[in-house]
Amino acid sequence: MIRAFLATLACALAARALSDSSIAIQDVTSGLWIVSYAAATNLAPLGTSVTQATIFDVAQLATGAFEVLNYETHQFMTADSSGTAPVASTRSQAGTDEKFFFIQTGTNTYIIQANSNGLYLQTIGGAIYNNATEAGASVYTVVTQTAPVTNAEGTLGEVFIEDVASSLYVTVSGSSALVPTTSVRASGAIFKLNGDTLTTIEYLTTGEFVTATMPGNQPLTATAVTPSAWEEYSVFFLSSGRYAIKANSNGLYLQTTSAGIVNSAFSQASGSVYNLVNANPGRR
Ligand SMILES: *[C@@H]1O[C@H](CO)[C@@H](O)[C@H](O)[C@H]1NC(C)=O
Numbered sequence: 224m225i226r227a228f229l230a231t232l233a234c235a236l237a238a239r240a241l242s243d244s245s246i247a248i249q250d251v252t253s254g255l256w257i258v259s260y261a262a263a264t265n266l267a268p269l270g271t272s273v274t275q276a277t278i279f280d281v282a283q284l285a286t287g288a289f290e291v292l293n294y295e296t297h298q299f300m301t302a303d304s305s306g307t308a309p310v311a312s313t314r315s316q317a318g319t320d321e322k323f324f325f326i327q328t329g330t331n332t333y334i335i336q337a338n339s340n341g342l343y344l345q346t347i348g349g350a351i352y353n354n355a356t357e358a359g360a361s362v363y364t365v366v367t368q369t370a371p372v373t374n375a376e377g378t379l380g381e382v383f384i385e386d387v388a389s390s391l392y393v394t395v396s397g398s399s400a401l402v403p404t405t406s407v408r409a410s411g412a413i414f415k416l417n418g419d420t421l422t423t424i425e426y427l428t429t430g431e432f433v434t435a436t437m438p439g440n441q442p443l444t445a446t447a448v449t450p451s452a453w454e455e456y457s458v459f460f461l462s463s464g465r466y467a468i469k470a471n472s473n474g475l476y477l478q479t480t481s482a483g484i485v486n487s488a489f490s491q492a493s494g495s496v497y498n499l500v501n502a503n504p505g506r507r
Contacts, residue, residue: 241325241333241365243283245294247276249364250346251332257351257363261296265309266351278368279312281325288322288338294501297464302337302344306354310337310344315463325365334360381427383411385498386479387465392500393484395426400442401433402483412445413502421471422458423450435470435477435486442483443470459491464498467491 248257256270258277270276278294291300293312299321301314314321322338335344337353343360344351355361384393386403392411394404405411414433415425424433426445432454434447447454455471468477470486476494477484488494 240327241281241283241289243281245278245280245368247273247278247366247368249273249276249366251362251364252346259293259296259300259312264296264298264311264313266300266311267349268346268351269349273366276366277312284322286322288324290317290321291323292317292463297498299463302339302353304339306337306340306342306352308352309350310353328362331364331366332362333365334362336360381413381415381502382499383408383502384414385411385500386484387496387498388479395428395445396483399431399444399446400483401445402442403479408500416458416499421455423454424456425450435472437473439470439473439475439485439487442480442485443477458499461496464500465496466499467494468497469494 249255250257250268253268255268256273256276257266258269258275259266260277279300280292280294281289283289293300296312298312299314299317300310300312300323301321302310303320320339324336324338325333326336327333334357336342337344340353342353343355343357344353345355345359345361385391386393389403390406391403392405392408393401394410395412396402413427415427416422417425426433429445431445432447432450433443433445434453435443436453453472457469457471459467459469461467469475470477473486475486476488476491477486477497478488478493478495
């Protein structure tokens with residue numbers, strides 16, 4: 224009796240339930256990986272290898288349900304209550320229809336229940352619908368990917384910085400100033416955020432740290448060889464893909480001006496909004 228209980232416990236421990244992470248999803252029956260991109264938002268089993276899979280960031284709520292955020296498009300996965308519309312990633316905010324339960328059936332396999340109508344996801348042809356009973360649910364393999372930037376304060380990792388208002392990515396000028404100049408993400412500069420509550424911003428190309436002067440009257444420059452208090456920043460998560468950044472040097476928020484990014488905004492609301500886009504989503 225006790226042995227059986229311990230065996231069950233060991234088994235339960237070995238099969239780790241899904242936790243907050245970045246994942247790729249594979250349809251077990253077809254072996255195809257799920258994709259959903261801006262031009263075709265319905266989740267579709269189309270990828271023939273994991274490198275083609277769309278990455279989703281999953282975050283668990285107190286109810287046990289997960290919100291599933293399409294990493295590429297910053298849209299939440301949604302399943303409407305009728306269950307007859309394809310599951311898609313099309314919602315900028317997560318409500319009742321944008322929550323899912325991942326019920327583990329094997330080491331990395333799950334059936335997925337929509338919170339909207341309590342029904343299960345099933346792959347039918349080229350789409351996924353939330354209209355199956357538990358017995359009719361499709362099984363999906365979930366594979367954890369290298370974590371992109373977390374959607375929380377304390378963002379870490381190597382990122383492109385996008386000025387949300389202009390949709391331009393920050394580059395580093397000849398005078399080392401940070402200026403949003405390019406609409407092509409790959410042409411943007413890559414910065415490494417090294418810290419947690421207070422982080423430095425390291426310009427990867429030169430290894431120099433971004434400094435924010437005390438007066439806050441000139442653009443940030445990537446010029447400090449050794450980081451000090453002037454090279455520390457607080458990153459605040461506002462909503463998916465939207466962050467505010469505060470300079471530790473003078474306590475002011477970053478804002479984009481014609482000269483570049485300056486630490487001169489007296490409040491979060493008057494500062495600019497930036498997106499921190501993971502430069503290494505782990506699938507390229
Ligand atoms: C689920 O919806 C799809 C698309 O409308 C339909 O083809 C399928 O028969 C439905 N399945 C169930 C069990 O209702």
